[in-house]
Amino acid sequence: MHLDKVGSLNKGDLDMSENAIEVEDLTVAYQEKPVLWDIDLTVPEGVLMAIVGPNGAGKTTLIKAILNLVKTAAGQIKIYGKTSSDQKRLVGYVPQRGSVDWDFPTSVKDVVMMGRYGALGWIRRPGKEEQKMALSALDKVGMLQYAERQISQLSGGQQQRVFLARALVQDAQVYLMDEPFQGVDATTERAIVSLLQELRKSGKTVVVVHHDLQTVPEYFDWTALLNVRLIASGPVQEVFTEENLRLTYGGRVSFLKHNGENGVSNIGQRTG
Amino acid sequence: MDLGALFYDLFFDYTLRTVALGSAVLGIVSGALGAYAVLRKQSLLGDAMSHAALPGIAIAFLLTGSKASLVLILGAAIAGWIGTLFIMSIVRLTRIKFDSALGLVLSVFFGFGLVLLTIIQKMPNANQAGLDKFLFGQAAALLERDVITMSILGSIAIITMMVFWKEFKLLSFDPDFGATLGFPMRLLDILLTTLIVLAIVLGLQTVGVVLMSAMIVAPAAAARQWTDRLGTMVFLSSIFGALAGIVGALLSSSIQRLPTGPTIVLCISAIVIVSLFFAPRRGLVWNWIRVRRNRGRLHIEAILEDLYSLASAHDNPEHAHSIAVLRLMSSGKGGVDKSLKTLEEQGYVRSVNSDQWALTKAGVEQAQNLMKIREGNN
Numbered sequence: 224m225h226l227d228k229v230g231s232l233n234k235g236d237l238d239m240s241e242n243a244i245e246v247e248d249l250t251v252a253y254q255e256k257p258v259l260w261d262i263d264l265t266v267p268e269g270v271l272m273a274i275v276g277p278n279g280a281g282k283t284t285l286i287k288a289i290l291n292l293v294k295t296a297a298g299q300i301k302i303y304g305k306t307s308s309d310q311k312r313l314v315g316y317v318p319q320r321g322s323v324d325w326d327f328p329t330s331v332k333d334v335v336m337m338g339r340y341g342a343l344g345w346i347r348r349p350g351k352e353e354q355k356m357a358l359s360a361l362d363k364v365g366m367l368q369y370a371e372r373q374i375s376q377l378s379g380g381q382q383q384r385v386f387l388a389r390a391l392v393q394d395a396q397v398y399l400m401d402e403p404f405q406g407v408d409a410t411t412e413r414a415i416v417s418l419l420q421e422l423r424k425s426g427k428t429v430v431v432v433h434h435d436l437q438t439v440p441e442y443f444d445w446t447a448l449l450n451v452r453l454i455a456s457g458p459v460q461e462v463f464t465e466e467n468l469r470l471t472y473g474g475r476v477s478f479l480k481h482n483g484e485n486g487v488s489n490i491g492q493r494t495g
Numbered sequence: 496m497d498l499g500a501l502f503y504d505l506f507f508d509y510t511l512r513t514v515a516l517g518s519a520v521l522g523i524v525s526g527a528l529g530a531y532a533v534l535r536k537q538s539l540l541g542d543a544m545s546h547a548a549l550p551g552i553a554i555a556f557l558l559t560g561s562k563a564s565l566v567l568i569l570g571a572a573i574a575g576w577i578g579t580l581f582i583m584s585i586v587r588l589t590r591i592k593f594d595s596a597l598g599l600v601l602s603v604f605f606g607f608g609l610v611l612l613t614i615i616q617k618m619p620n621a622n623q624a625g626l627d628k629f630l631f632g633q634a635a636a637l638l639e640r641d642v643i644t645m646s647i648l649g650s651i652a653i654i655t656m657m658v659f660w661k662e663f664k665l666l667s668f669d670p671d672f673g674a675t676l677g678f679p680m681r682l683l684d685i686l687l688t689t690l691i692v693l694a695i696v697l698g699l700q701t702v703g704v705v706l707m708s709a710m711i712v713a714p715a716a717a718a719r720q721w722t723d724r725l726g727t728m729v730f731l732s733s734i735f736g737a738l739a740g741i742v743g744a745l746l747s748s749s750i751q752r753l754p755t756g757p758t759i760v761l762c763i764s765a766i767v768i769v770s771l772f773f774a775p776r777r778g779l780v781w782n783w784i785r786v787r788r789n790r791g792r793l794h795i796e797a798i799l800e801d802l803y804s805l806a807s808a809h810d811n812p813e814h815a816h817s818i819a820v821l822r823l824m825s826s827g828k829g830g831v832d833k834s835l836k837t838l839e840e841q842g843y844v845r846s847v848n849s850d851q852w853a854l855t856k857a858g859v860e861q862a863q864n865l866m867k868i869r870e871g872n873n
Binding site: 287290291292308311312314316318322323324327328329330334337340341343345346347348349373375389393 | 534536658659660661662664665667668669671672673674675676677678719722723724725727728
């Protein structure tokens with residue numbers, strides 16, 4: 224898998240000295256219970272960041288808040304210095320696989336082309352150009368031969384890759400992905416990881432909700448530990464420590480032991 | 496009833512032509528927009544909308560004294576809309592779930608509508624007669640101007656749907672993603688819901704409030720069976736709707752005292768049943784054949800592997816074994832003889848004598864391949 228630029232992006236919109244995402248005093252509450260509490264988070268440009276935390280920590284909500292998909296009780300969110308509704312074109316989104324009905328009557332290629340709808344604007348239909356982009360993105364995720372398939376015929380890992388391809392054709396600058404590794408096999412996971420790392424190398428910022436603590440140091444260079452509050456965020460080697468993990472997961476990581484160079488093991492899906 | 500005469504009347508008899516045209520319009524519009532209602536899992540919402548429209552019809556008549564279809568349709572649409580709004584608000588603001596909110600609004604609005612209808616019936620005014628046809632529909636009562644009204648409103652609905660095709664597709668498949676692209680999904684939701692309400696109220700005069708939701712759900716459900724593409728599904732759904740509408744309306748207007756709504760619904764039900772059973776790939780019959788075929792194949796593979804594992808106890812992999820052993824190994828499931836015959840035709844086994852069977856060289860390889868595939872899957 225390799226990544227070359229799909230389409231073009233107006234670099235004039237970007238001030239390179241700025242951070243990709245800045246979250247300030249963010250609080251989100253469903254009914255009375257706070258889901259996110261007073262989050263201050265800065266994501267520098269060009270990092271590959273994992274958001275980790277236990278169930279109910281608000282990981283998905285954080286991503287949705289950044290995307291302006293949930294109502295916030297307080298706080299400000301900036302993407303390259305502007306509100307996210309001003310920067311729609313800069314942000315690509317990979318939702319959880321389970322968030323859509325995969326029995327919807329449409330083809331793989333059609334789903335991927337949806338990533339171009341924003342650039343197309345109102346009413347204009349996708350054409351040859353969009354098809355080409357969709358096929359090239361499907362090629363990158365190794366799904367080209369499935370382009371004409373009905374989406375219900377895909378396995379979980381293939382669905383995930385279709386969503387990735389849809390985000391790729393958005394040609395965004397910042398990618399927000401909600402559990403892109405959920406339910407995929409080891410081969411697909413490696414393929415997705417190398418794709419994410421390619422994205423980072425080409426200067427994109429990628430934020431991923433991630434569950435498998437063991438692979439955080441291997442896959443990511445930046446991380447945010449979240450449990451309603453932000454416990455820590457920064458370069459993996461600085462903030463992905465046993466102490467911070469204990470703060471994030473509470474008593475549940477008491478079985479954490481130093482083991483090998485990563486300092487973390489045997490947590491895996493259990494904490495997910 | 497003479498079919499030839501019916502066809503002649505279809506084109507040259509004013510009443511029949513009007514009825515058929517009106518029903519076709521109703522079927523096309525409700526079929527097309529019903530596809531979206533079904534895909535968005537709002538089938539039941541259509542039921543609530545149509546029931547909720549009844550008080551709107553009554554109030555529109557009480558306020559204006561007019562029975563012009565445009566006036567009544569407008570009243571129905573407003574009431575249907577308010578009902579939908581109530582359902583959405585109840586779900587959002589209270590702990591009551593969608594299905595309960597739906598039942599609540601449906602019965603309250605419908606009950607209120609029935610009360611109003613009864614009051615209207617008792618009014619000392621000759622003009623009131625005929626509003627009760629909105630309960631079960633009466634195709635024969637369609638006038639040319641009704642059909643013109645229906646056609647104009649229907650065309651507006653269909654054209655709007657086609658103009659915002661891409662946006663409605665996004666809304667139906669992945670609204671959150673659509674929102675991140677910058678589309679105002681709430682506004683699109685309101686627009687599409689309005690179109691669905693419009694599709695429903697267009698058919699009320701013909702099909703009636705009680706059964707109109709069938710015209711939203713059934714054509715789409717049938718169409719989904721035949722295709723995996725949204726465009727084809729919407730098109731087929733319209734065709735099915737139109738077909739059921741025309742046939743049902745013609746039957747009910749040529750046979751005395753046959754209510755139109757139920758007749759049309761029976762027609763579309765027939766289409767649904769045929770689709771459920773016989774549609775390729777999704778149909779039950781096709782499914783059943785596929786399961787049978789798979790089962791046969793699996794049984795054959797099991798026999799092959801049984802023979803292989805028996806033979807591996809010997810030095811010679813082509814060692815012959817009794818059919819009785821194979822019957823025991825396939826744990827009582829019959830068809831061992833049949834499966835062996837098939838395998839023999841494929842050249843994987845040969846019979847040594849009447850009840851002794853052995854693997855051929857090709858059979859050994861095939862068995863090894865199968866076992867390798869199985870391990871790969873685990």
